[in-house]
Amino acid sequence: MKKNRITDSNLIRLVIFVIVPLAVLCSCAAKPKSYFTGIVITIGIYIVLAASLNLINGFSGMFSMGHAAFMAIGAYISAFFTLAPQVKENMCPGLPDWLISLQIPLLPGLIIGGAAASLIALIVGFPVVRTKGHYLSVVTLALIVVVRAVIDNQGDITHGSRGLTGLPARSTILTVYIAVVVTMFVLYRVTHSDYGRGLIAMRDDPVAAQTLGINLVRKKISCFAISAFFAGIGGGLWGHYLTTISASNFYFSKSFDIVEMSIIGGMFSLSGAIPGAMFYTIIPEFLAPLESGFSLGSLKLPTMFGLSNIIMAVLLILLIIFRGQGIMGNSEIILDTWFSKDTYLAPFRKEEYQRLAALIRRRSS
Amino acid sequence: MKTRRLLRTVACVGLAAAMMTAMTGTAAFADEEIVVGGIFNITGDQSSLDEPTQRGFDLAIEEINAAGGVNGKMLKAVYDDGKTDTAVCASNAKKQINNDGAVVIAGFSDSDFAYAAGAVAQEAGVPFVSTGATTPDIPATVGDCAFLCAFGDDVCAEAGADYAFQELGAKTAYVLTDNSMSYTTNLSDYFINHFEELGGEIVLQDYFSSGDYDDAAQIARYQALGEEAGILFMATGPDDASTVIEQFRSAGVTGPMISGDGWDTDLWGVAGDLANENCFVCTHFSADDESEAVQGFLSAYEEKYGTAPENAFAALGYDTAYLIAKAIENCGDDVTPAAIRDALENMKDFPGITGTISYSAETHVPDKTVVVCQAEDGMLKFRKNI
Numbered sequence: 001m002k003k004n005r006i007t008d009s010n011l012i013r014l015v016i017f018v019i020v021p022l023a024v025l026c027s028c029a030a031k032p033k034s035y036f037t038g039i040v041i042t043i044g045i046y047i048v049l050a051a052s053l054n055l056i057n058g059f060s061g062m063f064s065m066g067h068a069a070f071m072a073i074g075a076y077i078s079a080f081f082t083l084a085p086q087v088k089e090n091m092c093p094g095l096p097d098w099l100i101s102l103q104i105p106l107l108p109g110l111i112i113g114g115a116a117a118s119l120i121a122l123i124v125g126f127p128v129v130r131t132k133g134h135y136l137s138v139v140t141l142a143l144i145v146v147v148r149a150v151i152d153n154q155g156d157i158t159h160g161s162r163g164l165t166g167l168p169a170r171s172t173i174l175t176v177y178i179a180v181v182v183t184m185f186v187l188y189r190v191t192h193s194d195y196g197r198g199l200i201a202m203r204d205d206p207v208a209a210q211t212l213g214i215n216l217v218r219k220k221i222s223c224f225a226i227s228a229f230f231a232g233i234g235g236g237l238w239g240h241y242l243t244t245i246s247a248s249n250f251y252f253s254k255s256f257d258i259v260e261m262s263i264i265g266g267m268f269s270l271s272g273a274i275p276g277a278m279f280y281t282i283i284p285e286f287l288a289p290l291e292s293g294f295s296l297g298s299l300k301l302p303t304m305f306g307l308s309n310i311i312m313a314v315l316l317i318l319l320i321i322f323r324g325q326g327i328m329g330n331s332e333i334i335l336d337t338w339f340s341k342d343t344y345l346a347p348f349r350k351e352e353y354q355r356l357a358a359l360i361r362r363r364s365s
Numbered sequence: 366m367k368t369r370r371l372l373r374t375v376a377c378v379g380l381a382a383a384m385m386t387a388m389t390g391t392a393a394f395a396d397e398e399i400v401v402g403g404i405f406n407i408t409g410d411q412s413s414l415d416e417p418t419q420r421g422f423d424l425a426i427e428e429i430n431a432a433g434g435v436n437g438k439m440l441k442a443v444y445d446d447g448k449t450d451t452a453v454c455a456s457n458a459k460k461q462i463n464n465d466g467a468v469v470i471a472g473f474s475d476s477d478f479a480y481a482a483g484a485v486a487q488e489a490g491v492p493f494v495s496t497g498a499t500t501p502d503i504p505a506t507v508g509d510c511a512f513l514c515a516f517g518d519d520v521c522a523e524a525g526a527d528y529a530f531q532e533l534g535a536k537t538a539y540v541l542t543d544n545s546m547s548y549t550t551n552l553s554d555y556f557i558n559h560f561e562e563l564g565g566e567i568v569l570q571d572y573f574s575s576g577d578y579d580d581a582a583q584i585a586r587y588q589a590l591g592e593e594a595g596i597l598f599m600a601t602g603p604d605d606a607s608t609v610i611e612q613f614r615s616a617g618v619t620g621p622m623i624s625g626d627g628w629d630t631d632l633w634g635v636a637g638d639l640a641n642e643n644c645f646v647c648t649h650f651s652a653d654d655e656s657e658a659v660q661g662f663l664s665a666y667e668e669k670y671g672t673a674p675e676n677a678f679a680a681l682g683y684d685t686a687y688l689i690a691k692a693i694e695n696c697g698d699d700v701t702p703a704a705i706r707d708a709l710e711n712m713k714d715f716p717g718i719t720g721t722i723s724y725s726a727e728t729h730v731p732d733k734t735v736v737v738c739q740a741e742d743g744m745l746k747f748r749k750n751i
Contacts, residue, residue, distance in 0.1 A: 033489065035459040042452055149574065152544050162547035165480050165506045169488075242455055244480040246547065249451055253409075284448075285456070291446055305407035305416075305446045 006363065007333065009356040010346035017337040018344075029173045037173060039285055044176035045237045046277035048183045050261040051270050052230030055187055057259070058267035059196065060223045061203030062129065066140030067231050067258045069147040070117040072250035074232025075239035076151065078113030079164050082106055082240065087166045094156025106170040110179070110236040117232025118225045125221035144255060151247035163246025164239075171241035179237055181338070183230050187270050188335045190226065199223055264319060266326025271334035275327040283315065284308045398441040399700055401426070401689060402467030404457045404482055405496075406474075409449025413603055413630050414474035417675040418496045419444060421682030422471060424662075424669055429686065435693045438700070442686075443467060451481040458485040458493075467491065468702050469692075471514075471685045474678055476500035476547050483507035492692075492706040496685045497678045499626065500551060504729035510702075512709055512724060514685040514717075515649055516733040518548065521625045522555035524735035524751040525598065525647040530563045532737075532749065533621050533645075535595025539587055540570045541580075541609070542600045549600035552625045556598050568594050575605055584616045593620040603630035610644060621645065629676045629738075629745065644740040645748070649677040649719040651736045653747035659718045677719065677736075684717035691715055 006012055028037040049067060056064045080088070080095060081104050088100045128139050151158045158164070190196050201209040202219055210216055239245040257280065265276020287308035319327075328334075337343050346352045403422055405415040426442045434440060443465045445457035454473070461467040462485070470486050473479045474497030486493035487508040494512045495503060501517030529535040538560050542553040557567055568590055571583045587594075599622050601609050606628045613622070621643040629648040652663055652674065662683055666674050674680060692708040693700055710729070715722040720733030738745035 033459070033463070035456065035463045038456050038459045042456065148545070152574065153572075155550075160547070161545050161550050162500075163477060163480075169484070238452070242451055242481050243484045244451065244477070246477050248477060248545065253450075284453075285460075288445060288457075288460075305444075308446075309408055309448075 006359055009352065009359055010337075010340075010342050011352050011356050013333070013337040014343050014346055017334050025173055025177055032172060039281060041171060041173060041176050041241055043277045043281045044173075044180050045171070045234055045241060046258070046261055046281060047180050047273045048176075048230055048237065049234035049258045050265060050273035050276050051183055051187055052227045052234065053258050053262045054265075054267050054270055054273055055190070055199075055230075056223060056227045057262060058269065058272075059191055059199045059203060060220060061199075061206075062220060062224070063133070063137045064140045064224070064227070065137045065255050065259060066143040068250040068252070068255035069140075069143040070121065070228040070231035071235030071238060071254065072144075072147050072151065072245075072247060073117040073120055073228075074110070074113035074235030075245045075250070076113075076158060076164070077116040077232070078106070078109040078236035079167050079239050079245060081109040081112055082168055082170070083164065083166065084168075091159040091162075091164060092157050094154070106168070106175060106236075106240055110233050113236040114229040114232035117235070118229040121225040121228030122221060125224045129217060129220040129224065141252070141255070144250070144252060148247045148251060158247075161247060163244060163249075165244045167240050167243045167245065169240065169243050171237045176237055176241070179233055183233065184270065184335055185339060187226075187230070188332075188339055191270060195219075260316070263326055264316070266328035266330070268325065268330050269328040269332055271332050271336075272326050272328035274334055279327070284312060287311055397437075398439050399435065399693060400441050400443060400461075400465050400467045401686075402458070402461035402465065402470040402472075403442055403444045404447050404454055404461070404470065404472035404478075405444065406447040406449040406454075406478065408446055410604065411447075411449045411473075411475055411478070414497060414676070414678045415447075415472075417679035418472075418474060418682035418685075420670055421662075421666065421674065421679035421684075422496065422686045423682075424666055425683045425686030425690075427669075428665065429690050435690050436697065440690065440693075447472070447478055447482075449478075451477055454478045454482045455485050458482040462486065462489045462491050468700060469494065469689050469705050471496055471682075471689060473498050474681075476503055479503050479511070480507060483511045486510055489702075490706070491702040492709055494685050494689060494709070496681045497626075500547060501730050509710075509729075510706055512729040513731065514681055514688060514722065515626070515719070515731075516735060517730045518551040518625065519555045520732065521647050521735055522552045523559040524737065525623050525625065525645075526556050526559040526563060526565070527751055528645065528647070528737045528749060529596035529598070529621070529623055530560065530565055533596060533623075535565065535621070537566050537568045537595045538598055539568055539590075539594035539596070539620075540598045540600065541583060542570065542572050543575050543602060543605060544572045545574045545576075546602050548625075548627060549602060552600040552627075553598065556600070560598075565595075573605075573609075575602055577605075578608055580609060580612045581616075584613060584618065587613075587618065588616070593618070596620065597622040599624045600627075602627045606630065619643070623647065626677060629678075646738050646740070646745060647735050647751075648738060648745075649733070649736065650680040651738055651745065651747040653738075654718075656718075658716070662718050680719050684719050684722070688712070688715055688717065688722060 028040045031037055053067050056062050085101050131139050152161045198214045198219055202214055202216055206216060261276040261280045264279050265272030291305050291307050405419040407416050426440050430439050443461055447454040447457055458470055461470055469492045471494045473495050476498045479495040479498040483493045487510045492510050494514055496514050499515050499518045501519050504511045540553050543549040571586055573580060573583055597620050599609055623645040626648040628646045692705050695708040696704040710724050710726055712724050722731040735751045737749045739748050
């Protein structure tokens with residue numbers, strides 16, 4: 001039995017998933033320095049990260065916790081290419097001369113950063129994917145430690161634990177959301193290709209998948225590398241948003257943040273990254289006024305720092321209990337809307353309006 | 366279905382309540398108030414430093430307002446928790462500048478966060494005073510809107526080297542560095558440079574990483590030297606202070622240990638009696654100071670929070686608030702971020718309880734006195750001003 005939902009209408013989908021977000025983005029682009037814009041940029045970066053994590057954790061059946069490591073690689077490598085030469089001379093004298101004198105725009109920098117993360121994922125992929133389940137998670141956690149140790153100890157190249165500062169602030173609404181759409185498009189196509197079906201088959205039953213001719217090792221490693229690529233891009237965007245990076249920014253807690261977002265949104269759905277990132281970013285900001293103490297009429301509450309963390313934790317527990325599959329579950333409604341021709345043609349089709357009217361009539365009766 | 370309906374109701378009520386708080390939180394302030402932003406990492410790794418800072422800061426704001434405010438206007442402090450996350454800190458700075466209308470922002474005991482929030486403040490042209498960060502190149506990196514309230518690591522480490530060389534008569538030094546923090550890496554570099562300048566010798570430099578909890582390898586390497594170094598310079602953060610002391614002392618290392626302000630924390634007491642032997646800290650402030658200002662601060666803090674200041678960072682927070690108030694006072698009626706920035710830059714001989722602060726166009730890092738303290742009965746006792 002198929003329920004007739006109002007979101008089945010392409011017109012409604014167009015408004016909710018395309019026009020409203022676009023309007024929000026445009027209003028942000030008009031005020032690039034505002035607090036709200038900052039939050040929207042953060043959400044965008046987290047969407048890239050959570051979606052790429054969903055590819056591993058949700059679709060391939062591996063459970064990686066090592067996203068922060070790939071973020072760090074992407075952030076550092078892209079910074080090496082976008083930092084001004086005199087800054088690099090100061091902070092990273094160990095870099096080769098051609099790299100010190102080179103300064104390129106953000107976009108190619110991001111791609112190089114993503115490629116570097118992807119390359120590392122390929123190399124470490126061979127030992128990593130030999131492990132399964134919890135072991136894989138632990139190995140990927142170890143990767144974070146290794147990356148941090150390398151960054152901290154290669155002072156000539158990475159400026160050690162002092163981190164890199166003075167990155168050009170090029171992660172604007174435009175660049176971040178272009179990255180979001182491109183990431184989503186690529187991942188959406190990947191998961192809907194025969195390659196992606198193979199991934200899902202491998203997740204659901206590795207043995208059966210193998211009998212169907214799916215090379216599990218190749219699938220796992222390549223999936224790991226694709227995910228790392230976008231994690232690297234996310235890391236690069238992150239660095240160019242905050243303009244300062246250090247290895248301590250990309251440690252366990254950052255990885256856990258992304259894992260939480262992916263679980264909240266629904267890790268079996270790429271679209272889940274969107275509500276996941278929004279929930280995880282907006283709720284604490286929303287609760288922040290509660291923490292700093294406020295007065296409601298005559299009632300004056302004291303400052304209660306840490307309250308938002310507690311409320312977040314409770315919300316998470318409730319979500320896990322009542323909706324364990326995450327906000328989106330298995331639904332790809334957002335991406336289906338974004339990347340379907342029907343959505344954009346809907347306003348020009350008469351039958352779409354008739355269908356919407358029928359849906360509304362059925363709902364009200 | 367019933368539970369679902371109940372949940373929905375609860376969610377709606379919660380949402381409504383949250384919306385109301387959000388609205389009250391951003392309500393417009395009266396014209397008579399000057400909004401001062403404070404961002405501190407009250408939760409997360411940095412909390413043992415930042416929470417006392419926030420308390421000291423708030424105490425000072427309260428005192429200033431009780432005394433009639435600044436030029437007849439009240440100070441309104443808005444606080445946000447940075448959650449020990451650079452992205453949250455940057456976002457908080459944006460919020461305080463754009464939504465709360467903060468004309469100056471204070472906060473942080475660590476350079477990572479100061480860089481992130483400072484960059485936001487710099488872009489908006491709002492002065493940013495770091496309460497406890499000690500990386501001397503923060504103002505140079507962030508820009509002309511950034512100021513430090515504390516001395517730089519260079520001054521701190523050099524004071525440690527001076528004290529070790531001259532007062533403790535150390536000719537050789539062992540240096541242990543936590544290479545996962547910028548603070549400790551800087552501290553060690555400055556210490557080694559100055560100690561060698563004085564004519565001392567570094568017998569061994571070793572590294573560990575914060576959170577290792579096991580220093581057996583480092584201790585073995587140190588003991589393999591065959592003789593005790595004249596001084597052990599332990600560049601660690603607050604979290605590792607007690608583990609390092611405890612393990613070195615338990616292994617029979619008895620030489621004097623010295624460290625920077627990272628050791629000035631209440632967590633330090635965990636090492637207990639082991640710390641009582643020969644441990645020195647170069648820090649911002651000593652509670653032993655008999656002066657009226659310091660004793661006044663101590664009693665006011667104890668009265669408000671029911672506990673003595675946990676560490677020198679409380680005093681730094683307190684000083685930062687008074688420093689900002691003084692700068693605003695010097696602005697007269699023109700209370701704009703730009704005017705406050707200029708007033709800060711022209712600040713001369715501001716008498717804080719952690720030392721005298723002067724800035725100039727050349728340097729936004731104050732050249733303050735370093736207080737050397739020694740551990741005694743679980744307390745830090747004043748030894749020398751350098």
